[in-house]
Amino acid sequence: MADSSYYVPESSRHPVLASIGMFVMLFGLGMIMNHSEADGSMTGPIVVCSVGFVFFAYVLWQWFSDVIRENHQGLTSLQLKDSYAMGMSWFIFSEVMFFAAFFGALFYVRSFVVPWLGGEGDKASSHLLWSDFRAMWPPMSNPDNTLYPAMTGVVHWNEIPLINTVLLLASSVTVHFSHHALLHDERSKFQAWLGITILLGAVFVYYQAAEYEHAWNDLSITLNSGIYGSTFYMLTGFHGLHVTLGAFMLLVMLLRSFKGHFTKDDHFGFAAASWYWHFVDVVWVGLFLFVYIL
Amino acid sequence: MSSTAVGAEHHDHGPAKGLKRWLYTTNHKDIGTMYLVLSFVMFLYGGAFAMGIRLELFEPGIQYFSPEKYNQMITMHGLIMVFGAVMPAFVGLANWMIPLQIGAPDMALPRMNNWSFWILPFAFSMLSMTTFMDGGAPNFGWTFYAPLSTTYAPPSTTFFIFAVHMMGISSIMGAINVIVTIFNMRAPGMTWMKMPLFVWTWLITAFLLIAAMPVLAGAVTMMLFDIHLGTSFFDAAGGGDPVLFQHIFWFFGHPEVYIMILPAFGVVSAILPAFARKPLFGYTSMVWAVASIALLSFIVWAHHMFLVGMPLVAELFFMYATMLIAIPTGIKVFNWMATLYQGSITFETPMLFALAFLVLFTCGGLSGLMLSIGPADFQYHDTYFVVAHFHYVLVPGAVFAIMAGAYYWLPKWTGHMYDERLGKIHFWLSFISINVTFFPQHFLGLAGMPRRIPDYALMFSDFNMMSSIGGLTYGVSQLLFVYIIIKCVRGGEKASEKPWDGAEGLEWTVPSPAPYHTFSTPPKVD
Numbered sequence: 001m002a003d004s005s006y007y008v009p010e011s012s013r014h015p016v017l018a019s020i021g022m023f024v025m026l027f028g029l030g031m032i033m034n035h036s037e038a039d040g041s042m043t044g045p046i047v048v049c050s051v052g053f054v055f056f057a058y059v060l061w062q063w064f065s066d067v068i069r070e071n072h073q074g075l076t077s078l079q080l081k082d083s084y085a086m087g088m089s090w091f092i093f094s095e096v097m098f099f100a101a102f103f104g105a106l107f108y109v110r111s112f113v114v115p116w117l118g119g120e121g122d123k124a125s126s127h128l129l130w131s132d133f134r135a136m137w138p139p140m141s142n143p144d145n146t147l148y149p150a151m152t153g154v155v156h157w158n159e160i161p162l163i164n165t166v167l168l169l170a171s172s173v174t175v176h177f178s179h180h181a182l183l184h185d186e187r188s189k190f191q192a193w194l195g196i197t198i199l200l201g202a203v204f205v206y207y208q209a210a211e212y213e214h215a216w217n218d219l220s221i222t223l224n225s226g227i228y229g230s231t232f233y234m235l236t237g238f239h240g241l242h243v244t245l246g247a248f249m250l251l252v253m254l255l256r257s258f259k260g261h262f263t264k265d266d267h268f269g270f271a272a273a274s275w276y277w278h279f280v281d282v283v284w285v286g287l288f289l290f291v292y293i294l
Numbered sequence: 295m296s297s298t299a300v301g302a303e304h305h306d307h308g309p310a311k312g313l314k315r316w317l318y319t320t321n322h323k324d325i326g327t328m329y330l331v332l333s334f335v336m337f338l339y340g341g342a343f344a345m346g347i348r349l350e351l352f353e354p355g356i357q358y359f360s361p362e363k364y365n366q367m368i369t370m371h372g373l374i375m376v377f378g379a380v381m382p383a384f385v386g387l388a389n390w391m392i393p394l395q396i397g398a399p400d401m402a403l404p405r406m407n408n409w410s411f412w413i414l415p416f417a418f419s420m421l422s423m424t425t426f427m428d429g430g431a432p433n434f435g436w437t438f439y440a441p442l443s444t445t446y447a448p449p450s451t452t453f454f455i456f457a458v459h460m461m462g463i464s465s466i467m468g469a470i471n472v473i474v475t476i477f478n479m480r481a482p483g484m485t486w487m488k489m490p491l492f493v494w495t496w497l498i499t500a501f502l503l504i505a506a507m508p509v510l511a512g513a514v515t516m517m518l519f520d521i522h523l524g525t526s527f528f529d530a531a532g533g534g535d536p537v538l539f540q541h542i543f544w545f546f547g548h549p550e551v552y553i554m555i556l557p558a559f560g561v562v563s564a565i566l567p568a569f570a571r572k573p574l575f576g577y578t579s580m581v582w583a584v585a586s587i588a589l590l591s592f593i594v595w596a597h598h599m600f601l602v603g604m605p606l607v608a609e610l611f612f613m614y615a616t617m618l619i620a621i622p623t624g625i626k627v628f629n630w631m632a633t634l635y636q637g638s639i640t641f642e643t644p645m646l647f648a649l650a651f652l653v654l655f656t657c658g659g660l661s662g663l664m665l666s667i668g669p670a671d672f673q674y675h676d677t678y679f680v681v682a683h684f685h686y687v688l689v690p691g692a693v694f695a696i697m698a699g700a701y702y703w704l705p706k707w708t709g710h711m712y713d714e715r716l717g718k719i720h721f722w723l724s725f726i727s728i729n730v731t732f733f734p735q736h737f738l739g740l741a742g743m744p745r746r747i748p749d750y751a752l753m754f755s756d757f758n759m760m761s762s763i764g765g766l767t768y769g770v771s772q773l774l775f776v777y778i779i780i781k782c783v784r785g786g787e788k789a790s791e792k793p794w795d796g797a798e799g800l801e802w803t804v805p806s807p808a809p810y811h812t813f814s815t816p817p818k819v820d
Binding site for chain 1: 404413449459504505523532
């Protein structure tokens with residue numbers, strides 16, 4: 001319920017500048033993607049995109065600094081903190097729905113598309129086009145193997161993915177220990193567990209990269225190797241990006257803690273980053289189950 | 295319902311001067327105004343494409359636009375109207391009215407609120423720039439079905455995709471703000487079941503936005519990967535499926551169409567009781583009906599795809615699930631009628647638009663029910679019947695509700711009464727011309743005229759000519775609305791705190807125009 005101390009910032013240049021940064025960055029990215037040999041040098045598009053990104057990041061840096069400063073000035077009432085907490089929760093929900101689109105694509109392809117392409121059911125007519133195609137999952141051949149060269153092997157769940165599952169699940173526990181230590185005002189324990197969490201995240205990303213290298217070079221699983229590669233890289237790729245972002249957020253929190261930020265009653269930034277971390281962990285469990293094991 | 299007067303202890307200053315006020319503002323009223331102005335500019339911009347379409351279809355043959363250009367026009371018309379005109383107009387109304395209606399000092403996250411707005415002009419600039427790129431603007435219709443939007447798409451599609459991403463980010467942040475404001479900022483005593491229906495409908499709309507927009511982001515991301523990175527999500531040659539695109543698109547798309555109509559329900563639920571001078575009939579059932587419509591919107595998407603060759607059981611499921619929506623919608627329509635029953639009705643402009651909404655939205659709803667019947671849809675699919683249906687729910691539905699809301703709250707926003715005589719002329723011109731435009735399209739569709747074509751068989755000539763005359767009249771009539779608004783902003787009869795004697799709600803307890811900061815001290819709601 002509202003009280004009169006709700007802080008409404010006077011005015012801020014960050015939103016409009018952030019919009020400009022986002023526009024320049026995405027426009028540059030579009031230029032990079034649409035670039036063809038005939039357009040000459042790639043430098044221009046890369047410069048546009050990088051300038052946009054750096055500017056965007058700089059504005060966000062300023063923006064977050066403002067919010068932190070306001071909190072230290074005591075302007076952030078409990079009610080405003082509730083707003084931040086709710087905002088972060090709904091943001092995570094929107095991320096869940098983003099991944100849901102890719103999981104949905106995977107389920108639909110596995111349950112319907114591939115069997116239908118293989119001639120199953122009374123609606124299937126694709127076998128008229130590609131009569132040699134045999135449905136199986138993972139698909140070791142594609143309907144058109146010239147356009148989409150098939151992969152030669154699959155990533156086994158009990159190799160790197162299992163290690164990564166252990167790493168990420170452990171990191172969810174360590175970030176919880178870290179939170180627990182903060183709540184009991186044990187600062188060095190808080191920082192140590194947080195540091196371990198970030199380390200686990202970094203090792204996860206390293207292993208994920210190693211797995212990509214193996215999949216791409218040894219197993220010919222590429223973006224172009226048909227629907228398995230498409231769903232595999234889309235799901236694990238966006239997850240990997242989120243792990244990277246989450247680890248970056250936790251790293252920022254660790255650096256802030258060295259500057260003396262966060263007390264046992266006031267640590268929303270850390271709490272939000274840890275919620276995000278639990279979220280990427282849960283997504284991974286879904287990935288491990290549906291992309292690797294089943 | 296009583297309240298204390300507007301508090302001014304903390305914020306006794308007015309707005310900043312000049313352009314910076316608008317660029318840097320954190321004020322929900324400023325941001326609401328910017329949203330409304332942007333949406334109206336977009337309405338005229340998208341409307342210009344509609345005028346082009348009706349001009350081309352005025353008579354058979356290719357007159358003014360090549361088929362390629364025509365495809366670009368229908369695409370831009372749809373995208374601009376959906377994402378640029380209707381959605382931002384409702385966000386503008388939400389920004390202005392939700393804090394006023396729940397007794398909050400502002401939106402919960404004011405800076406993010408301004409960011410949600412300022413992303414939009416950049417997103418629509420990016421979308422508009424595609425017109426001047428090689429191969430022209432997107433030409434695959436607002437539903438951008440693969441492979442039209444992937445294999446056969448113009449290069450500008452990359453920028454279209456990023457524009458959609460920006461619109462999505464803006465919508466998600468706007469929706470988060472609305473939800474958090476309603477959850478966290480209600481005045482003491484403003485319990486859930488005391489909230490005005492506009493607030494309720496927006497709360498549910500915001501939930502739909504947060505659930506649906508990320509799925510759209512996923513869909514365009516897969517498109518981007520298919521186009522540039524060699525994936526095969528929507529290409530059967532690699533084990534994907536173009537129909538997969540349609541499933542994902544409509545999983546977003548059906549909630550999306552309710553995103554565009556639920557806040558309209560809220561506006562109409564405020565206006566009908568005010569001018570019938572009776573409380574809204576069946577408030578509780580109205581709330582539950584909106585919630586049920588929202589939940590059903592997630593399990594009916596494939597009724598847009600009856601012809602793609604789904605298994606029979608899926609056809610049946612989506613058909614019956616769609617028909618279920620008629621129940622909560624019927625509850626709403628009957629409740630509105632019961633609200634009017636034995637009321638002391640007067641017919642000011644907002645009421646006229648709201649009544650037209652009631653009748654014409656119901657027409658659009660009934661043609662929707664016809665379309666939900668799978669076997670019948672085999673005939674109607676992709677004809678002008680569909681065009682007539684969704685324009686009936688979107689123009690005399692959503693747009694009329696926005697107009698009604700604008701007239702209803704203009705006195706609160708500007709402190710002046712609008713010109714009632716001109717308002718009524720605007721209404722009657724709009725009402726007649728919109729029916730002349732879209733009613734004949736039902737017959738065209740039933741007779742078999744396909745949508746999205748620049749030319750047609752001679753047998754469709756008469757109805758098309760009628761439709762074009764109506765459409766061009768409707769377009770010109772909206773210029774009158776511009777004049778009425780400008781006139782009202784600049785002057786006119788002073789509006790009292792509560793210019794409509796039957797109106798209810800906290801927004802009518804503050805002066806007109808509403809001061810720059812309202813409810814800095816929360817009112818007490820009994």
